[in-house]
Amino acid sequence: MSGFDAWAKAATDPGTAAGKPEALAGLRVIEICPGHFGGMVASSILGEFGAEVIKVEPPGGDPARRYAPEGIAIEGTGLPFLSEARNRRFATLSLDEGEGREIFRRLARGADVIVTSERVARMDEAGVGHAALSVENPGLIFLALSLYGSFGPCADSSAMDSDILCQALSGAPHIIGEPEEGSPPLPHQAPTRLGNWHGWFTQGLWGAFGVLAALRFRAETGKGQFVDVSGAEGLMKFADYNITWMHTAGKSRRRIGNFDPAVFPYTYIKCRDGHTFMAAYNDEAFDSLMTIIGRPELAGDPRFSSPAARVRMETEKALQAILEDWSQHLTADEILRAIEEHTSKKSGPGAAVVTGRVNRPLETLAEANWRERGCFASVDDPVYGNLLLAAPPWKMSFTPARLKSVCKRPGADNREIYCGLLGLSAAEVDSLSARGVI
Amino acid sequence: KPEALEGIRVIELATRIFGPATSDYLGEFGAEVIKVELPLRGDLMRYVAPEGFYWKEVSPAFLSLNRNKHHVAIDVRLPDGKELFARIAEKSDVLVENLRAGTMDEWGIGYRQLRERNPGLIYAANSGFGQWGPYSRGRASYDATAQAVSGMSAITGFPGHPPVKAGFWVGDYTAALFSAISILAALEVRRRTGEGQLIDISQAEAMIRTLDWTWPYAGLTGKDRPRAGNLDPVLPPSGIYRCADGFVAISARDAEERAGLLEALSAASGSAASAGEGLSADQVAAFSASRTQAEMLRAAEGSGFSAAPVVGGEDHYRDPHLRARGTVWELDDPLYGRIDEYGPVPKLSESPGRIKWTAKPVGYHNEKVFNGLLGLSREEVQELERKKVIGKWADAPGARPPVEKER
Numbered sequence: 038m039s040g041f042d043a044w045a046k047a048a049t050d051p052g053t054a055a056g057k058p059e060a061l062a063g064l065r066v067i068e069i070c071p072g073h074f075g076g077m078v079a080s081s082i083l084g085e086f087g088a089e090v091i092k093v094e095p096p097g098g099d100p101a102r103r104y105a106p107e108g109i110a111i112e113g114t115g116l117p118f119l120s121e122a123r124n125r126r127f128a129t130l131s132l133d134e135g136e137g138r139e140i141f142r143r144l145a146r147g148a149d150v151i152v153t154s155e156r157v158a159r160m161d162e163a164g165v166g167h168a169a170l171s172v173e174n175p176g177l178i179f180l181a182l183s184l185y186g187s188f189g190p191c192a193d194s195s196a197m198d199s200d201i202l203c204q205a206l207s208g209a210p211h212i213i214g215e216p217e218e219g220s221p222p223l224p225h226q227a228p229t230r231l232g233n234w235h236g237w238f239t240q241g242l243w244g245a246f247g248v249l250a251a252l253r254f255r256a257e258t259g260k261g262q263f264v265d266v267s268g269a270e271g272l273m274k275f276a277d278y279n280i281t282w283m284h285t286a287g288k289s290r291r292r293i294g295n296f297d298p299a300v301f302p303y304t305y306i307k308c309r310d311g312h313t314f315m316a317a318y319n320d321e322a323f324d325s326l327m328t329i330i331g332r333p334e335l336a337g338d339p340r341f342s343s344p345a346a347r348v349r350m351e352t353e354k355a356l357q358a359i360l361e362d363w364s365q366h367l368t369a370d371e372i373l374r375a376i377e378e379h380t381s382k383k384s385g386p387g388a389a390v391v392t393g394r395v396n397r398p399l400e401t402l403a404e405a406n407w408r409e410r411g412c413f414a415s416v417d418d419p420v421y422g423n424l425l426l427a428a429p430p431w432k433m434s435f436t437p438a439r440l441k442s443v444c445k446r447p448g449a450d451n452r453e454i455y456c457g458l459l460g461l462s463a464a465e466v467d468s469l470s471a472r473g474v475i
Numbered sequence: 476k477p478e479a480l481e482g483i484r485v486i487e488l489a490t491r492i493f494g495p496a497t498s499d500y501l502g503e504f505g506a507e508v509i510k511v512e513l514p515l516r517g518d519l520m521r522y523v524a525p526e527g528f529y530w531k532e533v534s535p536a537f538l539s540l541n542r543n544k545h546h547v548a549i550d551v552r553l554p555d556g557k558e559l560f561a562r563i564a565e566k567s568d569v570l571v572e573n574l575r576a577g578t579m580d581e582w583g584i585g586y587r588q589l590r591e592r593n594p595g596l597i598y599a600a601n602s603g604f605g606q607w608g609p610y611s612r613g614r615a616s617y618d619a620t621a622q623a624v625s626g627m628s629a630i631t632g633f634p635g636h637p638p639v640k641a642g643f644w645v646g647d648y649t650a651a652l653f654s655a656i657s658i659l660a661a662l663e664v665r666r667r668t669g670e671g672q673l674i675d676i677s678q679a680e681a682m683i684r685t686l687d688w689t690w691p692y693a694g695l696t697g698k699d700r701p702r703a704g705n706l707d708p709v710l711p712p713s714g715i716y717r718c719a720d721g722f723v724a725i726s727a728r729d730a731e732e733r734a735g736l737l738e739a740l741s742a743a744s745g746s747a748a749s750a751g752e753g754l755s756a757d758q759v760a761a762f763s764a765s766r767t768q769a770e771m772l773r774a775a776e777g778s779g780f781s782a783a784p785v786v787g788g789e790d791h792y793r794d795p796h797l798r799a800r801g802t803v804w805e806l807d808d809p810l811y812g813r814i815d816e817y818g819p820v821p822k823l824s825e826s827p828g829r830i831k832w833t834a835k836p837v838g839y840h841n842e843k844v845f846n847g848l849l850g851l852s853r854e855e856v857q858e859l860e861r862k863k864v865i866g867k868w869a870d871a872p873g874a875r876p877p878v879e880k881e882r
Contacts, residue, residue: 205724247821279788345527425694
């Protein structure tokens with residue numbers, strides 16, 4: 038490969054990031070997202086590129102710190118919060134009273150970006166909404182995250198944004214999981230949520246995207262703006278042809294388990310050590326796969342002779358059985374090797390036979406590849422101890438993203454922020470603290 | 476209104492989803508995207524058609540990935556094709572590709588070669604396993620490779636049942652969004668410094684980044700996070716429940732919402748709930764089973780917890796809220812006529828995204844780009860056509876324009 042991989046490694050290895058410049062250096066982000074994970078994601082992404090992020094929690098700490106699967110918390114903070122609290126400074130501030138609101142306005146005056154999951158109406162009422170803040174700071178980019186978005190017939194819904202609601206409205210669970218068979222259907226034959234907080238996560242990613250697009254516009258014009266992101270719509274976007282198919286064919290997708298309505302084979306198959314992904318859906322790739330499994334005659338079988346024939350449900354089921362006849366005797370690694378041995382001699386569409394073991398998280402962690410590429414970071418934090426975290430995924434040659442810190446206690450940076458940034462005296466900070474404003 | 480990314484030119488050499496979605500997201504906000512395909516067949520995504528269905532000779536699954544793009548067809552495997560491609564890249568701000576790692580470099584049109592001609596180029600190399608490292612060499616990847624190897628599928632689905640693959644290509648789209656975000660960050664620093672860079676993004680690694688508390692949990696306990704079915708294990712009993720006429724998501728994020736939910740359950744069962752009593756998923760399931768979606772939404776509003784219906788594509792298509800927001804976008808395309816699609820996700824007040832036109836046949840914009848942008852003469856273009864360096868669509872569904880009677 039003429040040494041490109043070695044060159045790319047030298048240029049982008051995250052291990053060499055320290056000392057390189059950061060893409061968003063000098064950008065200040067104020068995050069006010071109590072109880073909300075999507076807002077944390079949006080701010081983390083900007084922070085990984087070098088933005089200075091100040092997380093404003095209610096005095097006593099963000100309710101999201103109490104999210105603790107299996108009750109596991111470290112120093113009062115659960116694992117979801119710790120997984121996404123990176124690269125921040127931590128302030129506390131109550132927006133319930135005028136004094137806290139005035140302090141927030143002063144923070145916003147010096148900020149480039151506000152990230153909030155608070156209701157737009159509540160922020161407006163408190164005098165800290167986009168309209169009020171942008172009078173004093175016309176370059177301000179105001180990101181509002183919510184379930185339905187801030188305008189439209191459902192914008193006033195009383196529902197409190199959460200991952201499960203974003204997922205439900207996105208249309209994702211509708212097309213994930215096993216169809217109903219028999220009556221009554223079994224509990225697992227239901228629209229199925231993605232196991233991680235993918236609704237909240239994509240909401241945050243789209244928020245970061247919107248902020249960066251707005252930043253480009255501000256660089257050209259000096260103008261800030263309001264960026265409105267609905268978490269339901271963020272994940273909805275990934276269900277791609279829902280609308281075009283409805284519009285052109287009047288059809289919509291249903292749940293069909295691990296099958297796929299548009300491409301096949303494109304499925305998980307049983308193997309000796311679990312499951313593995315198997316895809317070979319264009320004609321040339323399908324021919325390759327039939328050769329690999331020792332059934333070259335099936336490439337000419339009229340049942341399987343075109344992409345359209347292969348996506349008929351009865352054909353998908355027949356092919357699934359044929360593939361598993363072969364795969365059940367092999368491990369996922371043996372399957373990968375068999376495919377690579379065959380496809381390494383090919384190029385173009387015939388090489389598009391694609392696999393990959395369905396890893397349990399510990400299996401992913403055991404693979405040296407990810408560690409070599411710096412995907413995980415084991416970080417020792419003075420308060421929260423040793424934590425294993427996902428590192429920023431991008432490898433960039435000039436301005437690598439990076440993980441710089443894990444988390445701090447609520448208000449840990451109050452003095453630095455309120456004295457250093459806003460110029461309050463130590464006595465004023467003590468007084469605010471005594472009165473519960475911070 | 477103006478567009479946020481006006482003046483940014485993106486050249487795309489990519490197939491299927493990961494690369495095309497990345498530049499689609501940039502194109503929605505005003506970037507000028509030049510999509511380079513091989514002559515005749517073009518992007519193989521053109522032949523990914525749900526249930527084998529083509530509309531006006533185009534797959535509805537291809538449309539939603541390729542809006543606002545200029546389609547040119549260049550055989551980049553030929554020396555003249557490489558040169559033509561490099562000349563467009565010279566005039567571009569961003570390049571997006573998703574070929575197997577190292578392929579572009581082998582072809583002489585990779586980052587190392589192109590940066591010599593355009594040091595400001597931001598080069599997004601999208602791949603399954605990255606541009607370097609043990610898994611990078613020659614290994615192909617699709618969406619579900621990333622779903623599988625990242626651990627996402629293993630934590631999706633029900634206990635006692637196999638891992639579940641999402642029924643849509645979430646491993647491509649999620650990674651494409653990561654890629655588009657990094658391109659915007661790189662554009663920001665280029666504005667200050669003039670320098671471009673290589674961005675290596677693996678779709679598996681993007682998915683790993685999204686698995687929230689999976690990793691610290693594994694680190695602390697040495698255990699795999701179990702599949703939790705439709706219950707959110709962080710905020711129980713939040714989850715998806717069967718109701719009388721479908722499915723509904725119930726959510727209780729804090730103590731107040733949990734109290735509201737408990738109140739609704741107790742009122743229904745006629746027994747006063749004791750404050751210490753926990754909320755169980757079984758209670759919620761029983762409550763929901765006998766009620767319609769509408770009744771559940773009213774109960775949520777009345778008692779102070781949250782709920783939303785579990786909806787699908789047809790519901791989206793008919794939803795006035797989504798149409799009012801342009802999330803379901805009503806497009807009048809010059810070639811295809813009226814076609815509705817999902818619109819831009821973030822709504823920007825001053826420089827909003829928009830869909831201007833949908834995907835086009837292979838090589839549809841050749842003249843515009845070769846004569847216009849590159850300033851080639853008609854004779855030069857004809858010569859390139861004669862040498863099969865550039866070309867247009869194959870006479871086949873997926874590649875060609877609508878036939879006359881359908882226009």
